[in-house]
Amino acid sequence: MKRTLKTLTAAGVVAAIVGAGVVYFGVINVGADDPHFGPVHSLLSTARDRSIAVRSRDIKVPDLSEEALIRAGAGNYNSMCIGCHLAPGIAGTELSNSLYPAPPNLSKLGVDGNPAAAFWIIKHGIKSTGMPAWGKSMADPYIWGMVAFLQQLPSLDAEQYKALATSSGGHQHGGGESKMHNHEGQHEGQKGAVAGHHDAGAAEEIAEAGDHHGERNSAHAHEAAAAPSQDESTEHAHPQAVEASHDAPATPATQPKTHTHADGKEHTHAK
Numbered sequence: 001m002k003r004t005l006k007t008l009t010a011a012g013v014v015a016a017i018v019g020a021g022v023v024y025f026g027v028i029n030v031g032a033d034d035p036h037f038g039p040v041h042s043l044l045s046t047a048r049d050r051s052i053a054v055r056s057r058d059i060k061v062p063d064l065s066e067e068a069l070i071r072a073g074a075g076n077y078n079s080m081c082i083g084c085h086l087a088p089g090i091a092g093t094e095l096s097n098s099l100y101p102a103p104p105n106l107s108k109l110g111v112d113g114n115p116a117a118a119f120w121i122i123k124h125g126i127k128s129t130g131m132p133a134w135g136k137s138m139a140d141p142y143i144w145g146m147v148a149f150l151q152q153l154p155s156l157d158a159e160q161y162k163a164l165a166t167s168s169g170g171h172q173h174g175g176g177e178s179k180m181h182n183h184e185g186q187h188e189g190q191k192g193a194v195a196g197h198h199d200a201g202a203a204e205e206i207a208e209a210g211d212h213h214g215e216r217n218s219a220h221a222h223e224a225a226a227a228p229s230q231d232e233s234t235e236h237a238h239p240q241a242v243e244a245s246h247d248a249p250a251t252p253a254t255q256p257k258t259h260t261h262a263d264g265k266e267h268t269h270a271k
């Protein structure tokens with residue numbers, strides 16, 4: 001008995017030393033271009049799934065069929081999510097292709113069968129993955145709007161998607177976003193067709209809380225064949241195979257464009 005205890009203690013000490021050595025000597029590669037070792041990946045994804053399942057099980061899902069809610073969600077999704085999660089007609093972006101873990105293509109996945117879990121994920125984000133906690137800047141009704149929209153998304157084609165996003169009044173949400181979204185002066189000379197001011201959007205009808213704001217969402221051209229823009233004060237997402245020269249003069253663009261701001265939010269504009 002005594003001997004077993006001694007052996008176990010010794011084994012524990014050796015394991016701790018090996019573990020410390022693995023960390024200290026930098027054996028673990030944190031590079032995002034180096035996928036997790038199989039068992040580590042399984043462990044992390046199980047921990048993620050269980051964490052979300054436990055935390056979202058008591059969330060009450062409201063009626064997600066209301067058109068105004070879906071429409072408001074379309075504008076926000078189009079502004080903030082497509083650089084990572086794509087949309088009908090957008091197959092990949094620099095962001096979506098380079099993040100690890102890769103953001104799922106929500107234009108195919110939708111809410112993945114679980115609107116409560118989608119709500120939780122959008123609100124709280126997922127640590128160390130690139131998925132932001134949108135609840136820091138968006139009030140719940142707007143997050144539900146995106147969930148409602150995501151439920152419809154897999155059934156939309158590119159035209160329907162664009163029409164819905166364009167008619168939505170753009171990016172709007174209640175919460176603490178006002179400081180983060182001051183794009184004034186960043187995009188001179190470009191106007192967004194999907195832009196909206198807070199008093200123009202359908203979300204007004206659904207959002208009872210929050211101090212909504214609209215903004216001059218402006219255009220940044222990086223969809224296929226779209227002209228590059230001059231303004232490079234923030235990061236941009238270039239869908240695959242687009243040669244974008246940031247030095248070229250700004251030309252009016254014709255395609256929807258995705259634009260990532262320094263605060264990590266995506267803005268896509270039809271013009």
Ligand code: HEC
Nearest residue numbers: 080081084101102103104112118121122126129130131146
């Ligand atoms: C910077 C990139 C990025 C942005 C922007 C982003 N996400 Fe994510 N999102 C991710 C990543 C990465 C994951 C996967 C995390 C993982 O594998 O655990 C994810 C996961 C999700 C999931 C879970 C999907 C599933 O069922 O597995 C939902 C829902 C989601 N995001 C919604 C959104 C919405 C809505 C927005 C916009 C408001 C958004 N995301 C913006 C990177 C992003």
